[in-house]
Every structure is written in C-alpha cells, then in structure tokens.
Amino acid sequence: MNCLTDWNCRLLLRGDPLLGDHAELVRAFSLCVERFGIKRFCMMPTFDPEAESVARFLLRRERMQESLTPLLPSGARLRMGASVLLSPGIYAEQDLHKLTLPASHYLPLDLPIGEWADWLDLEINRLLYRAKQRLLFLSVERYPIFYPKDVLDRLMRIPNAVYQFNYRALADPASVVLIRSLLHQGTTVLLGTATEDPYKLGFYEMEHYLTSADASLSRAELSSLLQGAHLFWNA
Numbered sequence: 001m002n003c004l005t006d007w008n009c010r011l012l013l014r015g016d017p018l019l020g021d022h023a024e025l026v027r028a029f030s031l032c033v034e035r036f037g038i039k040r041f042c043m044m045p046t047f048d049p050e051a052e053s054v055a056r057f058l059l060r061r062e063r064m065q066e067s068l069t070p071l072l073p074s075g076a077r078l079r080m081g082a083s084v085l086l087s088p089g090i091y092a093e094q095d096l097h098k099l100t101l102p103a104s105h106y107l108p109l110d111l112p113i114g115e116w117a118d119w120l121d122l123e124i125n126r127l128l129y130r131a132k133q134r135l136l137f138l139s140v141e142r143y144p145i146f147y148p149k150d151v152l153d154r155l156m157r158i159p160n161a162v163y164q165f166n167y168r169a170l171a172d173p174a175s176v177v178l179i180r181s182l183l184h185q186g187t188t189v190l191l192g193t194a195t196e197d198p199y200k201l202g203f204y205e206m207e208h209y210l211t212s213a214d215a216s217l218s219r220a221e222l223s224s225l226l227q228g229a230h231l232f233w234n235a
Contacts (some may be wrong), residue, residue: 005040005229006032007164008083008138008192011068011201026071028198033073036206040233041076042192043068044083044108044138047099054095057082079233083110083138088119091126096133104235106136106162113142116151128158136162139194140178141169156182162232164190168205171212183221188228 032038047057082099127133140163169175
C-alpha cells in the first residue's frame with residue numbers, strides 16, 4: 001500500500017486555485033504523500049451542464065491544473081478528471097466525450113442524492129446505449145443510505161462499470177459488503193478521499209481505514225482491490 005491513488009481528489013475545488021492558499025495546499029499534498037501513501041491524484045472538479053459549457057469547464061480545469069501541478073511533492077502525479085452531474089439530457093451534451101478520463105475513457109458520474117426518480121434510470125440507459133459511454137460511479141458509499149435495494153442492485157450490475165468509494169468505506173461493514181461483491185464479479189473498485197478542505201485532511205483517519213481493510217478483506221480481495229486501481233491508472 002505504498003503507492004495509493006486518490007480517485008476523487010477535491011482539494012480546493014470550491015474555489016479558484018489561482019486565488020487559494022498555496023501553502024495550505026502544499027501541506028495537504030505532502031500529508032497525503034508522507035502519511036497516507038497517496039502519490040497519485042485524480043482531480044474531480046464538478047461539471048454542471050446548467051452552469052457552464054464543456055468548453056468553459058475545460059478551460060477552467062486547465063487553469064486549475066497549471067496552478068496545482070507546481071504544488072505537488074516530488075514523485076507525486078496529477079491527473080485531471082471531471083465529476084459530471086447526472087441531469088436530464090446529459091447524454092446529448094455536446095463534447096461530452098471530452099470529459100472522460102484519459103486512457104481509460106470512462107465518464108465519472110455523480111448521481112444526485114435523494115429520492116430515486118424514473119428519469120435517473122432513463123438517463124443512465126441513454127448514456128450507456130445512445131452515447132455509448134462507459135461509466136465510473138463516484139462516491140458509491142452514499143448509495144445505500146439514499147437508494148432502495150432494488151435500485152442499488154441494478155446500479156451494481158451495470159456492464160463494464162467502475163465504482164469509486166471513499167477510503168473511509170473500508171471501515172464501514174455495509175460498504176465492505178458491496179466492495180467485496182464487486183470484486184468477486186471482477187469489477188474494478190477505486191478509492192478516494194473526496195475532501196475539499198485541505199485543513200480537514202489532518203483529521204482523515206487513513207491508517208484506521210487501511211487497517212480495517214486488512215481485517216475485513218481477505219488477502220486476495222485486498223490484492224485485487226489495489227491491483228485493479230493500479231491497472232486502471234495505467235490503462
């Protein structure tokens with residue numbers, strides 16, 4: 001576990017990195033590398049089609065990358081992604097393919113939290129079968145809290161999907177059950193912090209989460225989890 005990835009890095013995503021506290025960000029990235037063992041960061045700025053165009057988002061993301069890259073500790077790597085908010089008609093968004101991850105070409109998808117509606121099923125189906133997108137579902141540890149079991153079961157069976165959980169899910173029995181089930185299906189499971197405030201990283205109990213993973217997952221399951229994330233980065 002000496003080279004982990006934050007597959008849902010949100011540091012400073014609430015503001016403009018050009019105006020942020022760079023010293024605080026340097027400390028946050030250093031903490032991730034030195035204490036947590038996270039050396040690869042996939043930034044997931046939010047794309048809301050009701051707020052901006054894909055072109056404007058990509059420009060904003062490029063500026064973010066230019067600002068954040070010099071702040072990384074030696075040996076750390078940065079990749080830019082996008083947390084695409086699921087909304088009606090998103091499947092037809094012009095240039096949607098430009099929001100997929102490099103190399104793997106998966107579209108990171110952020111589902112709305114709350115009561116499940118029929119349009120959500122319809123939109124996911126349109127993304128899969130009309131837009132021909134491969135989907136990466138973000139922050140899956142939240143799903144059992146808000147969605148009924150039949151919806152959860154359908155989401156976990158989507159062909160070729162990838163699922164991202166918070167590292168803290170490794171200490172949550174219900175989330176571990178989901179992770180284990182996905183691993184046994186041969187599905188790629190990714191982990192991330194989703195922490196927006198650099199200051200809060202100091203309270204992130206990574207050691208506890210990883211120790212919990214050692215206790216709750218078999219050696220083969222844990223190896224599959226970590227190896228799958230490594231292969232996905234290098235896809």
